[in-house]
Amino acid sequence: MKNQLRIFSVILILLLNACSTGPKISSSDPDKPIAPVIPPLTSVPIIPPYVISPDVATLKIANWSVLPDWKNDDIRPALETFLKSCSALRNQKLWVKICNRAVSMQHKDNAALRKFFEHNFKPYQVINSNGDNNGLITGYYEPLLKGSRKLSKRYRFPLYTVPKDLLIVDLGKLYPQLKSARIRGRLEGQRIVPYYSRAEIEADPSPLKGYELLWVDDAVELFFLQIQGSGRIETDSGEIVRVGYHNQNGYSYKSIGKLLVKRGELPLNKASMAGIKEWGLKNPGKLKELLHQNPSYVFFRELPTNVFGPIGALGVPLTAGRSLAIDPRAIPQGAPVFLSTTWPNSSKKLNRLMVAQDTGGAIKGGVRGDFFWGFGKDAAKKAGSMRQIGKMWVLMPNDYVPRIRYNK
Template identity: 60%
Template sequence: MKDQLAPLAVVALLLLNACTIVPTPRVASEKPAAPSPAPVLKPTGWDSLTGWSEGDVLPALDAFLRSCSVLKNQPLWQETCIQADSMRGQTAASLRQFFESHFVPHQVLNSDGSGDGLITGYYEPLLKGSRTQSRRYRYPLYTTPDELLVVDLSEVYPELKNMRLRGRLQGRKVVPYYSRSDIASNPSRLQGKELLWVDDEVELFFLQIQGSGRVELENGEIVRVGYAEQNGHPYKSIGKLLVERGELPLEKASMQGIKAWGQRNPQKLGELLRQNSSFVFFLELPAAVPGPLGSLGVPLTAGRSLAVDPRAVPQGAPVFLATTWPNTDKQLYRLMVAQDAGGAIKGNVRADFFWGFGREAADQAGKMRQTGKMWVLMPTSYVSQGYIREAQIR
């Protein structure tokens, strides 16, 4: 009996000392982690997928094959991934037939049975930086501190899959890790963990929100950085805060609007950023990596990778998305692949569209806040063998 109670005691200790439970995110969470949404995947026919016959499926194959580098180790995906690999070089018509023959579409529904949800965007930013601190380059990116504790209890409690406890030891107690404000007021806490230094505090803030990016050094070298860890504090939207304070109208509370506000109000900027307690730590990625790494562990594909809530949508699976282009009513039908996650991406019908790298990608991502519908394409082997419930929680 004592051994059975021990894990519960650990949970109680961590919770009593106010450690935050958050998903392993690409970005920090907007709110403290909510209970897992009830996965609702409704089998449908292909004719129910709005825009399926119009979407270009060819570019999605390469993205899905990247997923297969991970999924092929799961028995129920092996055959599907082998068949997908054989489709290289085939026509669009043949590839569409492949998906229709080897997958069963399941519409993703909210817990109340509705099918509409929020679709936002993200991108890979470019910052100017240096490997050494100077008057120009004075804002550090940090690697993961040694004292940051990350506790995974999913082997004992499967319902906590994709959740982590984060904190630090204070004597014999586990307490919350330092907030953004704590770090800003006493940078010596992370002394020696500086990875790079950049010249723009706002761009660094948004790099933490995106979770990955590139830093151009003075000699022209490009360093790619990716998400390593997070301090466990929930993310507070500074755009929402600016609206509440009357500093920005709602329609201007985009990434672009916030950056413009910061340029106009440099004296207020530091205080505003510190209102977001969440803080992200980075790692340097190999130069040969073809794209930022998502939570699945594979490089993301511009315009084809989605960040989803893995408690509702299985990581690695193809997802057909029906939404609209940013700030327009123009239809956007796209076969995507669920390859990433994010603390702000919570709920069944909820996704973040990866636009890629560059100014256009940043512009589209910053504006995107659309309504959309989602269908997960599940292999026929999952459906025929009754594994759809397992697929929902992978």
């Protein structure tokens, strides 16, 4: 009994000091962490059956006629994106027949594809737990950094791979009520203590010396690469190295944007990714101290060059303009989602069929989405300025019977 109490106390302390499920934040809202949990690329994760949490959202069956511009959307890219989902849904009886039928629909025109979705799916409007059907839609992208495989005067900011002393405790195996909770730490003698914070990792010398994966030339760009969760590094030789989120040190993300506003360094409307980068250029002497206020730190791994797109939480490559990060407590991973919103920083309508293929620490709630814009400067600009209001309808197979998880 004493041993059990001792173990529980350690877990409780770690939970209070360094609880996290992995970061991932939206480019347009750098106040919240983003980072998909990426499985080994040799396999696609087995996605558990979908169970909705009513304290997060409810689904209300709808008619196809209420989906804005449903008849006008080019849904061919959405079908190709959905077919990627099928590799992760292969173990679920609900999706097997639909996925097999979807394969036969490749190269069909929009009229045939629309008929396919209307005959095989039912649209359900996502409703927030407070009864509202509107929510926040933000954007994210895949950044490009300049870097090297070797330390140099120019390339001196390291990306680290997962260190061997990082311990991950899955609390769900000990306590079912903590199913999604994981804590991270390290051994110090016979005690488990919180893992090194960002400030400790970036100290000189670093406790992670020897775990460098690559080196880049800009500390702020590296900071935001960790926020995006994946990206590309271009070396002087022209080599493009793709990197993806592998793990995290266990600390919750602390917003440096909010901190700059609180300190009077930036107005609220400038506390964006672009605003923080501009502040960093003007205040190089204050930059390191600011970045260290966020104790969260992301570890990367190099991805194969033949991967077409960054890997989302579903375990499949993301598709620019069609992949959506969602809260899996409200919307099933892999499912088609019709999104009705507006273009970034605009009132122009953006209504299209997306596919739920990613998740994130900041993507919490029923009507809450993060739109993947892809790679490059244009994608970065769109992602950085996207903070729109939207509605969502999840398309579920005709055989779907709602399963509800009630918190006890």
